[in-house]
Amino acid sequence: MPKDEVTLVFVYGTLRAGASNHFRLEGAELLGEGWVLGRLYRIDWYPGLLLDEEGIPVRGEIYEVEREMLRKLDSFEGGEYERLKDRVHLKDGNEVEVWLYEYRGAVEEGNELVPADWLQHGEAMKVSPPSSIFSVATFLLLPATLALGIFSLGAGEGGLSRLGWVIGGFLPLLPFLTGRWARRRREKLVEGAEVCAAVAFIAFWLLLLIRYLPAAFEAFPN
DSSP states (O other): OOGGGEEEEEEOSTTSTTSTTGGGGTTOEEEEEEEEEEEEEEOSSSEEEEEOTTSEEEEEEEEEEEHHHHHHHHHHHGGGEEEEEEEEEETTSOEEEEEEEEEOSOOOGGGBOSSBOHHHHHHHTTOOOOOOHHHHHHHHHHHHHHHHHHHHHHOOTTSSOHHHHHHHHHTTHHHHHHHHHHHHHTOTTHHHHHHHHHHHHHHHHHHHHHHHHHHHHHHOOO
């Protein structure tokens, strides 16, 4: 693989080997272990790193990843983290500049992890990611939303009651809301849930547009 198609990333939490989200690095090459100076905090079932030259060594692993995988990691980390480059210290005393994700939110001092090694603390606290309940709900709402939109195409002028229109107007928002909750909880299936939410919302309103656009032209012929 050409070197311009790969880059290095340092992971220190649930993406590490043996942790809950390591599957997201499937196919990436492990180059070794290392550490950065900073402070590691437990945020929830996952940690957050704050870089600090006066901090302690935060342990992690360095992977060589494709650019596409890096973009997927950006999506997974979301707005809570900022991807930036920093120096990682290797076991042999050398340093390498890599991408890493620094936490951007507020932290509680009482949640600092010492030593700053997530695998030790994660196993001790039996930390596990939340279930994918909101992601699954989003998947189920997709066919329901499309079915209502298709029904509206064949319904006559009195085909939908007032209550039906209220439900119909609110239903496309449900996949959006459940998708947002899935993102906030960092569920395993969140990427697919967000795609379903977007498809449900766009498809429903396109179907309504198809249903009522001809009537609008008839009402305003000029």
